[in-house]
Amino acid sequence: MTDSAPATTANHPAGPSFGALAGLRFAKGHGTGNDFVLVADPDGARDLTAADVAHLCDRHRGIGGDGLIRAVRSRHVPEAAALLAANPAAEWFMDYRNGDGSVSEMCGNGVRVFVHFLIGQGLAVLAEGEALTIGTRGGVKVVARTADGYRVDMGPWDFISPEQARARGTDALVDAAGLDVARPALSVSMGNPHTVVALADRAELDGTNLSVAPVVTPVPTYGTNVEFAVPAEPLVTDDVGHISMRVHERGVGETLSCGTGACAAAVATRFWAGADAPDTWSVTVPGGVVGVRFFPGPDGREHVELSGPAVIVADGVLA
Incomplete structure (x- = not known):
């Protein structure tokens, strides 16, 4: 502080x-x-x-x-x-x-x-x-x-298109400068909209040009923030999942960090990883590291905690 x-x-x-x-x-x-x-x-x-x-x-x-x-x-x-x-x-x-x-x-x-x-x-x-x-x-x-x-x-948290997300694991395609082809993605609501793309490795993450707004198809009603995430190898260490992320924020461009985006990236990666995925995540962004934790909320739904x-x-x- x-x-x-x-x-x-x-x-x-x-x-x-x-x-x-x-x-x-x-x-x-x-x-x-x-x-x-x-x-x-x-x-x-x-x-x-x-x-x-x-x-x-x-x-x-x-x-x-x-x-x-x-x-x-x-x-x-x-x-x-x-x-x-x-x-x-x-x-x-x-x-x-x-x-x-x-x-x-x-x-x-x-x-x-x-x-x-x-x-x-x-x-x-x-x-x-x-x-x-x-x-x-x-x-x-x-x-x-x-x-x-x-x-x-x-x-x-919630999926923006729950039926498609649970049936196929993705609900959109994202075109971004620096990527060879459009990539499948998953749209997540954290009170604001996010579309998460999983990339294969750090080279792809570093090579994506976020000075140009990615094109999302279909785009959520009010637009979307787009996160590009790479899982660590191994993904989980000491019961903590680890991912690296870059983000293009709607109305802003690329930023060094996005808190709701880090939560959305953890939501999507955890969903893709399956039932044994952990509830605690460390998300590395260009500006540092934030923590994400999933827990049962007082309303009976699963909540997300962000720390940093x-x-x-x-x-x-x-x-």
Whole structure:
């Protein structure tokens, strides 16, 4: 865990081009290299447009990030009303936007960084072992503080096309630059959509060009994030499964990590491995390593837990 760096001021080369956003306080954080601009807006007074978000996330003319997270109390978010009514403990809502400004349901790395940001801003208090309930567009997430980061109950997983998945093991084809032919894939919902491709070895993983968006057929209704996973050899060591992964996130491009993507990759690999596959997984991404664990949820469904670090690297004020 890393404390915030001293405050800085973000200046755009062309002068005060942030316009109405001038004076806005922000922080920059990441979870295994998946990075975010974070803004505290407890009372929901800040209306950030898609253009604002894209500008802030621009790596050349803004702060830079894979996405933006606005911290707002759930009672000030109309779309969170039903969620808050059913879960009164969900005081805070994670308003997550992709780097292009589009709205997204959830981000597993982002929710860890979000909670770390709340603590650093004095908006929440969380001792090691304690948990905080967070509202997201992907449902309520319970985040617990650990000795070296946070673990998140990501909720239940599901196949996007359950009948096809269970009958054939795949439900889509993925074309990606650098791969010789389209590869079979499996689409998984973690509250947001993912399509997982198994590759043969590290050379294939390294040779896949994710600067170009993969083409998924058929594509899920709201688009999809695409994960390319390679199983370790051996796959299981000391009852822990091991995979390496790269990801192309919708609305962003390739990122150094994706928390929900790591969960989806573990879901798919575990399914393909069969009944004896373990419940605990280590997922290596370009930005580090995250843990994934499957466990029986309180709703009678199988849940997925994601664990990993969260870091705030800087805070500042827009000029």
